[in-house]
Each structure stands twice: as C-alpha cells, then as structure tokens.
Amino acid sequence: MKIRIRKKYLFYVLLILSAFIAAVTTSIDGIISYFYISNPWVFGVSVFLVGVFITLFLSLILSVPIGNNKSIGSVIDPSFRRIRFVKKEELKYHIMAGIGNTVSTLGYLYVVSKFVDPSAVLPFFQVVILYLLIVESLSEKDAPTLAETESSIIVTFGAIMTSISLSGEVNVMALLVIFLVMNPGWVLLAIYQRKLKLMKIGDTHNDSINIRLWNVIFTTVFMAVFVFIYNKDYFFEAINASFKFYPWLSLTMGVTFFSYVLYIRALGLGKASIAQAVKASTIIFAIPLSLLLSHYMNFSFSASPTLLVIKLMGIILVVLGVATFALTEVRAYVFINAQGDKSIKELMDEIWGIRGVVAVSALAGKHDLIAKVRIRTLGKGYERIIRRLEGIEGIEKFMWQSILKEWEEI
Template identity: 30%
Template sequence: MSGSSQRPVSGRSTISLFYILAIGAGVMRTFSVGFDIVALNTFASNPIIYGLISQWVSFAITLTLVVILSIKISREGKRRALGYELDPDFGRISLLPSRPMLYLFIAGSFAGISTFFYYILAGSTDASVVLPYGQLVIIYLLIGDLVAEKDTPTIIELQCVVSIMLGVMLVGIEPGGFNVVTLLIVLLPMNVSSAVTTFLQRKTKRYELSEGLRVDSLNMRIWSLLFLNIIMTALSIPFIPPDGMNQIMQSFDAGFWLMVGSSVATFFSLIMYIRALGRGTTAIVNSLSSISVVLGIPMTLIGNFLLPGAFGGIASDSMLWVLKIFGVTLVMMGVIALEASDVRSLVIVNVEPQVGDILPELFAIKGVESVSGLAGKHDYILSIKSRSLSKARTKILHKIQKIPGVKQVNTLVILRDHR
C-alpha cells in the first residue's frame, strides 16, 4: 500500500477513468468466461474438478503477479511499486488490518459458493447464457438497499426488476422448456452469494487505512481468492469421484494454458471492477460492466464458427435464438434504465454562526456523493443522488435538516449533466 503523499496526477479525467474501469471489467469478464466454456466443452469431463483446479491455478498466478507488481522502481524521483499503475493505493503484498480482513473472509466465503455453482452452470451451457445470469445480482443489491433504507420501490425500480427477471428467464430457455434446477441455482445460491460478495468488496475498498489511503484492490484480490478457494474446495470434495486424482492430472495437463488465460482475464476483470466500485455506485458499475451480456452472443457464434462445438452447442431453432436475443435486450434495458433513473441534485447548506465543521456528518448521510466547504454567503455544497425527488426529500434532505446548526437548505435539481 502506497503512502497518501505519493498520489499521481492523472492525465485522464476521473469520469473517463471510471468508465474505462467499469467497461473494461465487463470485457475481461467475457474473455474469462470464454476460456472456461472452451475448456469445459473440449477436454474437461467434470466441471467441478476443472473449476477446483482452475481456481488454485488462478491463486498461484495471482500471487505471482502481485509479487512481481510489488517490485519497486524509481520513477520521477520516487520509488513506487509496479502495481501502483494498476491501483495507486498499492504498495506491496501485505496482510490487511483485522476489519477489512474480516470483510474479505466473509466476501471470499460467499464468492466460493457462487463460484462453485458457476462452474456447474458453465459445464452445461454457453457464454451467451452464463453472462446474463450474473446480472440478477443487481436485483438483490437493489432489494438490499431498499431493506436497509426501510423504503418502498419506485415504479421504475419495479419495471427494471421485472425486465431483468424476464430477460434472464428467456435467455435460459431450452428446446424442451425451462430448466427449473438451473433457474433455482441462478436465483438463490449463485446470485445471492454474489450480492453479499459485491457489497463487502465495496465496503472493503472504501475502508480508509489512514487519511487519503484506502485498501488496495490487489491485496483484496489475493486474500479474497484464498478464502474463496478454501470454501470451494470444501464444497467440491464430496463430489470428486474415486478416480478424481487421475481426472485432476488429466485436466491440469490438457487445459493448463486455458486456465492461465481464464485466470489472467479474471485477475484484471476483478481489479478493474473493484477499483470502479471505489469510485462509483454499485448500480452504475454493474450497468457499465454488463456489456459482457451483449458480447456473449457474438463470442458464442464467432467462436463456434472458428472452433465448432468449443463454445457450447448452438440451437438450430431460429425462434429460440430470437427469444435469447430478446432476453439479452431486456436484461440490458433493465440494467441501464436502473442506472439512468437516478435523480441528481445539488444542495446548498447554510449554518448558524460559530457552528463547527459538519463535513463528516454531511458525508455520512447515505445518498450524498460529495461535500465541499464554501467561502461566501453559503457554507456547504453537496452532490446527492436518489431514485426520485420524493426519496431525495424524505431520505436525504430531512437528515441534513436534523444536523445541529443547519440553518437553511436549498435544492437545485440537475436536469442534464455535461461531462
């Protein structure tokens, strides 16, 4: 972890970097799933055994990469780790404090459950189906926010939930109808676990070790992956057959380079995703990274044209493909509409004379994105975001007015953002 005094002055704007990170995470996720699908359709007879080996290979590669990225070099008169370019909070591989380590242990445990079921699904379908399944996590994150805020959903939130749910069901349709077991796996253990993991990753990334210094995404990846692999190993052992060791060696020999490709793609996908979570809301990050849903279909079609059968079977029924494409469209519309429905506002706050600094109290209010102190007739300006004007008033403005010393609050609704 680097010191807070060593922050770079980036040549890229914060907004453009955020978009690059979030979209890049989705693109790399597509490549990662593609490598797994090819392996499971060409040589791996048991998806659980392949997944177990692949995850430990991933840990070895990730550990090697982070050790290399911990090497310090001199640049512009300062010694910085190579990984500083990936995450400015990174200094070297290290143990984290107890609280973020606890977050990562819980996140890694739930990620182990989600990953276990991911390999089961990946062994029986193609990338164009697996990638949309992962978008259901947005529904659980939204439900979690509503429960935490003790709030009722808006019409647009309900529409987005229905759109994503219906889209996922259409994507998963098979020639014989719906696979109930697959849908139950997707709806319950796979995406519920992913939602808990995402929430805790975001919480860990925003944990301040010292002023201006947060937990870095590279150390987060190392430790969460270790806990993930331990849990996945425990879940996999009962399903390994008596000749499992022979299958393990065969899978390792035949698919080593595919595992390496999947591991490297996953490494960069998660690093970019975690960094994006540290810069923006979960809904926006997931909306941008959902580009993987769109890329899944062309990758399946082009991949099977180049390597027949390697990217999963392609249904000959044209109507089935029409339904799948329609389902992907519904998922994308639901995800993007959920992000686009946010109402952004600026709030100008005046306080009573001789009132102390209330910046921490203002920034602690859920929905407040940024707070700045002003010189002149106004004292503070806040940027807030909510699903509707009524929620902004009831959930945010009332909390601001309850802070001792606040005299006047004025709200300016942003009709259009020019960036």
C-alpha cells in the same frame, strides 16, 4: 501521460470493460471444459489452484514501482501501491467474500454436473441483480431509487432473455440451487467486496488488486476443503489437471484477474446492484464469441427465428437499462454555513443521514461544511434534500451547486 475521464462515466467504462473481458473468459472456459477437463468439479478446483499462483504473479508484476510513489498497478487502480498482507480490520470481510464466491461457484458446479443441459435455467442467475437491490434497500443509507429499481428490473429481464435457451432442461431442483445457493452466494461476494473497496487502509482507499488476490486465496482454500470432503477422487484429479493443463488454466485466470479488478474498482464508485446490472452486458459480448466458437466446437448456435427475436429484444432491454443508469445521475455540491450552539460534528452527522448525501466535510474559510450529493432525478431528489436541510437546526444558509463535469485520473 495522464489519462482522465469524466467521473460520471468512469463507473460504466470500468464495468463494460470488465463485462467484455468476462465474455472472453467464458469462451476460454468453454474451450477448456470441452477439449480438456470435462468434469466441472475437477475444473472448478484446478482453475483456482492455478489461479492462486497466476494472481500472485500478476500482482507482483503490478507492484513494480514506476516512480512518484506509484507502481504499474496504479494505472489500473490509483489506490494500489504493492501487494500486502490482510489487515486485521478487513479479515472478516475477506472471509465473507471468499465464502460467497465459494458458495456461488459450488452451486454452479452442482447445476452443470447434475443436469444434462442446464442452459434453460442458468440465465436466472441474472436475478441476483434484484437480490442486491433488496439487500441495499434494507441495509444501506443510500438505498436504490425508483429509477434505479426500474432500470435494474429492465436489465434483469433483458439479460435472462438474451441468454435463455429453448432447448435446455427446466428443472425445479436446478432452479432452487440457483435461487437459494448461487444468487445468495454472489450477493455475499459483491456486498463484502464493495465494503472492502470503500474501506480505508492507512490514508487511502483499499485497492482492487489486493482485494482480488486475497479473494482468490480464500476461495481456493474453501473450495479445496469442500471438494476434498465431497469427493477425494475429484480433488486429486484436480491437482493432476492443474499441472497437465497449466497453460490453459493460467490463461483463463489471468484474463479473469483483470475482469474482476475492474469490477471491484467499480464497486467503490457505485452501488453493487447497479454494478451487477451494467456487468450483465457480458451476455451481449458473449454472443459473437459463441458464434465464433461454434465453428470449432461440436455445438450449434441456435438460429431459430423465435429465439433470435427473444435474444434481440433482450439485448435492447439491457442496452436501454444501462443507458438509463448512465444518463440519469445528478451530482452536486452543497456549501453550508452553520449558526447557533450545535457543534460541527453534530451537523455533519445529521447531514450524513440524508439519503443521497455521499460525503460530508468540514471546511475552513467562507463556508463551514460541504456535502456531496448524488441522486437519480433532479426534481424529487432535489426537493427531498432541500427540505431535510431546511429542517436541520443549526444551518444558517446553504448553496446548491450542480456538477456539470467531473474528471478523474484513470
């Protein structure tokens, strides 16, 4: 049985599922670090050492064919067929994503290992949403709109408020590590994983399962080398812990695998900044799980009225920001007829340069070209694209058709 969902909402469904699974992963990590591996450096390396084998094992299972040139993994990502080696053209992107993941993870490990209670500063990791907005504004044709920027800022501050702790230590050095190490590292990871997902391998788009597999492999290599140089004792402790606590480490990396696969697939459907903003809803799912864990672990979930009010306001901001993303998107097809001596390729290049145009194709039949448009506001966005099309020499006429519903197999 085929399951279909409106394409407009698939992006958000994938990310919210990813956020929920990530919250479960966070809880499992909390159990491991509390009961079994207290040293964050040892935990960080051991979890990736085990993660390579678990990720490979899951990828092999998902590679089992089920007929019609499909595999089990195609249920999660229709682009997936089987695991494969890295292609030459994608190698540099995998290396950059691996470096980004390693840098961000090492920054986190440094903060939690050096400061008694970093819970007051770790929420500022959510500012990475704004980092992604800046990078996209400078480097991408389809730069974030004003509505996207406003919603991202709302989600960022909501996420900080929801996860903030009034008891933790606010340390300048910890903040510098978060702003200068963790956040830039995650930007590298998100941007290059998105580039990988948008890349075509053969006749189809790259798949999220192979991207996740190779990211874990590259990250493990970089992490192991760094920690071995930093402290050999931690490295060998991690090897020992990976055998001793294999079941728990396998569980957390197995759950993490599905969270990241859904997240990477979503990166192929929308901007990295918006994907990160929606995924910030992890903190909402984490609150009830933290309450549950507080009954079994020796920590108290603060019930201070002031803190509860702050967290409630943060949850409201996150929900409003995510809802704004989901409800303000407008999609359309523009059918174009050409005239004059300008070639179709030249016209396609000019149309592709218009902000808001996400695809251009040449047609055989009544129309010469079709452009797919994605904008946040019908008013200004529509007027801007119409004016640009009217100013292109070689276009005889065009017809705008707004998309009411668009379905995609999941």
